[in-house]
Amino acid sequence: MGSKWRKMKLALGLNLCVFVPRTLEDSSPLPDCDSTERFSDAALLSPAHWGSSRPSTPTPSSHGLTFSKSGSKFSKQTCSICLTKLKQGGGLAIFTAECSHSFHFHCVVSNVKHGNQICPVCRAQWKEIPVQGPSLDPPPGRASVGPAGWNQNNALMTVVRRLPPPRRDLSRRLIVPLCQAPEPGVFDDDESLGNQTICAESSCNKNSADGDSTKIIQMKTYPEISAAPKSKSYDDFTVLVHLKAAASVRRQNCTGNQATLPQFSRTPRAPVDLVTVLDISGSMAGTKLALLKRAMGFVIQNLSSCDRLSVIAFSSTARRLFPLRRMTDTGRQQALQAVNSLVANGGTNIAEGLRKGAKIMEDRREKNAVSSIILLSDGQDTYTVSGSGVNQPQPNYQLLLPLSMHAKDESGFQIPVHSFGFGADHDASSMHSISEISGGTFSFIETEAVIQDAFAQCIGGLLSVVVQELQVAIECVHANIHLGSLKAGSYPSRLMVGGRTGFIDVGDLYADEERDFLVSVNVPVEPSGNSTPLLRVRCVYRDPITKQTTTLESDEVRIERPDMGGEPGVISVEVDRQCNRLQAAEAMAQARIAAEQGDLAGAVAILEKCRMVLSQTVSAKSHDRLCVALDAELKEMQERMASRHVYEASGRAYILSGLSSHSWQRATARGDSTDSSSLVQSYQTPSMLEMLTRSQATFLSSPAAQRLVQPLLSCGSQPKPR
Template sequence: MSSKWRKAKLALGLNLCVYVPPHPINSDHALLSPVTSPAILTSPSPRFSTSFFTRSPKKTCSICLAALKHGDGCAIFTAECSHSFHFHCIASNVKHGNQMCPVCRANWKEVPWQSSAVELPPGRARINPFEWSHDNNSVAIVRQLSPRPNSTRHLFQSPEPAVFDDDEALDNKTENAENNSTNTSPLPEDIESCKTETVMVQTYPEVPAVPQFSAYDNFTVLIHLKAPTSFSGYSCEPNQSKLPQHSQSPRTPIDLVTVLDISGSMTGTKLALLKRAMGFVIQNLGCNDRLAVIAFSSTARRLFPLRRMSETGRQKALQAVNSLVATGGTNIAEGLRKGAKVMEDRREKNPVASIILLSDGQDTYTVFGSSNNQNIANYDLLLPTSIHGKQSSSFKVPVHAFGFGTDHDASSMHSISETTGGTFSFIEAESVIQDAFAQCIGGLLSVVVKELVVTIESVDSGIKFGSIKSGSYPNCVMPDQNTAYVEVGDLYADEERDFLVSVNVPEEFLNKETSLLKVKSVYIDPLTKRTVTLDSEELKIKRPEVAGEEMVSIEVDRQRNRLQAAEAMAEARMAAEQGDLAGAVSILEAFREMLSQTASAKSHDHLCVGLDAELQVMQERMASKHVYEASGRAYMLSGLSSHSWQRATARGDSTDRSSLVHAYQTQSMAEMLSRSHASLSVSTSANMFLQPMPR
């Protein structure tokens, strides 16, 4: 019997592994491997189907990383180059114009095809219609019906519009009708009536009392801000019933553009893990969030317009991401230009907008090519003027950059994020890419404060401000030195910000206390669109005739240590870039010694303990030039980004996901990370990139 099967295969000249399940064929769920020429399906006998499948050189699908197992509800396609994939995975690739093997990059003459004429229920991958006939030997002969002309390359062959004003409208009515569900998400008038929390403002003097007849020129005051927690209510979120109570609340919808590197170096596991991470992002965007994806290599392409993540939107987004194939060079500037164009040309705008950039290589088209000195990198050339944070334009979109692997240009990625107001994360271990994305979107999906500006005013004209230490946040002291500003921007739920203000303390002859300053905060509530203005109480210090031994405020000391640590990191990096690794290590070591003597460190403050451990890792990553260039630079820049913006970033070389947890992580970020961990702990389903998660 086996010889007949072998002869039949050889007679048709096929090198395919295909399988027909032992249960009756269902046209919607048939397990088969469609090809463009007639194919022989194996006998229902398990004896023969098993022997055929053992010839497959791979046991997992290189696109979705799920197991290739017969009888689990998914068709298997084995290409002429002998590599095997789930049919719905590879058919989506072909549908979007890719006709080469994602593994060996061989060009295929015969490709799988998905008919657009067959519509299956939402969440089901479509397969080709077939005509069946059987001979007397029970061998099923499959003949694929003719596809429509030019149906396989429509995405990458169709020209892009000159203006990206085809973004999907921000309209809830369409979504409600499409999902045929009762959406009790608050309407705008309902949100207006909700009682929201406000930003909390606190001030801490360096010491609570100063001698009455003494004057100080550099007295430090801490300005502490904490964003409100999102209030209780209903949220139009996927998997809402599984979310913690903290997340079940109205939130600000987002316009998100992901700019993804699909250059040749992303081939294989990197691209597969990127697709899985993007699948997680897509599944966790709400129905009012909008997403566009830009893929870049030697050039850049918008995969689909800015689209709401409804059931249909998720389905199309997942299929488009699943179609990506790695090839070509690395043109970061072109990817960012197209991502900025999506943001700039959109007809309607969600309250929050952000760009996520991921690359594993160095820009080979822009950074050095247009510079006067070919050896000097000009990272400003990577950014289009429309999202350049230094421009005096109201259109500013933060770019959160992710350096993937050890070969990316950490300096350029950090420069892009720093200029636009975003963060830079270092993903050294491929396996943590989804966690890094999860932490980022956990914050982006919890914005509760927009365009926050903090004004610091002296109570008396004799009180003068010196400097303001605010990290990367722009600040300004007015010429009269009685007023100062800090532009904070957006805050995620529960985020905290700390700034140090230097102020003079004059002598006091009459009063037992001195009023120094007061703080005013002005911001926009993104849910209600209202402008909120808050005035703090005046900060006063006691003025005894003789001051006792006053303890330095732990809150002030902690933030002083953080800012000085960031300065030490920056100084050490400059030394390392000049080749003086020993000097860089000495700088960090000297600061660690000084840190250990501070009041907050002696009290085992959690931030100071974390700073010391982080500085030690940086020293280890300067052991040699090779180690520094491979990981030390990126690790240090990610740390600088985190401390200067006081926002969580991902960094580290371990698959231990606790490396992502540190002082700036909010509850929303932690919850999204937990969801990522849960999804990764479960075996990847064969159709995770084509079927949205249950809602």
């Protein structure tokens, strides 16, 4: 009887999950069959579903996961861990598990080493697992390293031991894997950078970094009016400082490889050290974890060999899956295997995951030019408490997080954390707080199906940094002029004693990114001159590729001073537009405070009043695109405050993601899409849009992903109130 059931399971392959009757050979029950776990996570990660994935990476059969007879064929011919073909001979041993699915032996050993004791294909719990024996020299003429890069010895590839029952630690609410390898005390085992200081993946890019570095930033200034009568003075006169980073030097891939998708532009750029901190608590089980793995697969495939990646998985505790490793072909395969080994279980300890992620950045021996952490969670932090724990239920991450994550760290070492909260149960306030402290952005993912798009938009920016350590200095020129305020959102700013000079610390800029800052000054009466000099702006920044520091100065900002009977100049649409943006952001912040105090009607009234005021401005009357988008965004927030339930489920997170986007002037994912409004698009850069387009095209091209996500799109997510 048992052998017949084994044959049936093998024949079914990936098609469905079946309940197997208990026999004398099988004394333990199989895990429950969840319809969301019927799909192979390894197949979801497969580059075969991604259109024009990197041609240098080994890929499985192009038929991939089809949920028919081809799925069984895929399972038989392909190792579902490393996604390469199963082939007898050639020094590679094949391990057939008790559930009848076959894998490379060294892949299974690696999977088990990461704590996974579940079949990646059918999700059956293994009672017997393979272990790697002591290392011996390989036979002459045989390779000792498999395609995934792990040492192996074919003479000892048949070692199998009985797995003891899992030990449950009730105090930590986590099933502790007995075979998990201990982590080092210091994470200084990062892979060496070698001589790669520039990411240029095509030989035709070797000279593309040449050019005048002073053209990396364009700077413009706009006074609120171009002329003021000599007899008129102003206590609060506004000057707009506009900065725009140059576009990357774009070169087409000259390998001659033509793919179905548009080729992603090959351009010299600064390499990235990226640490992803991923929530694998029990609430992530099923479709969420499968789609998260696919999103991580997209990230892994789009990093270059000069980029390094490490992954932290956290639930009740946190563990590092692998050290900072270059995403070469071997590195990508190893990263895919580690991500595929993840199993959802336990509680949610966000702070512990972040501490471990920061430790990786702090302990590394070498550093790439760009460093960042991506945090994703769908739940409340169930382990982190602060203060009394009763009067202050929200964790104080300002005190809990390492100094290296603080945006105002005096050492100058800062790790921005781009946080992603999705679903109705995540702690939007804490996630937003983490991103604000560190200088990162907070994104709200309402539907699990867009996790990959949200990640794609984020890394599209990180892989295009052209300016670092940017600081803007504003100096008064006229002897009687003093600075009143610097409106810079979340960017640190300060006025020096006397009010004659001010500074704004901007940090990194992506290619084509823009920043707008409003400076308030007083303008005195001008009895004699025909013009009044106001300000001079200076930018100091570092080129992440050449490491050179450059200073760029603007011309003097002046306004004309006509005779006593003259009329004021025309109001600048550019200044008026940015004033509207700041006014809308202030209204969002006030509405959020009112909503948190339980006054939803008052919050809606604040937003409505702001919409009325903005509609009467010069830029709104000229149908300015930003003003139209601001009105649409404020209206959306009003609708998400229709009731307490709606606000708790999506309104709070939507407002916080909007505040994050405005305060950093950087694109965030909001609601159920990354491009649901023209306002989001106004902050997106071409690099973000290009990576987002790639993500959407590859996702839609995968039949497996379509079948997996279709139930979510039809009935799995809560619709927005209208």
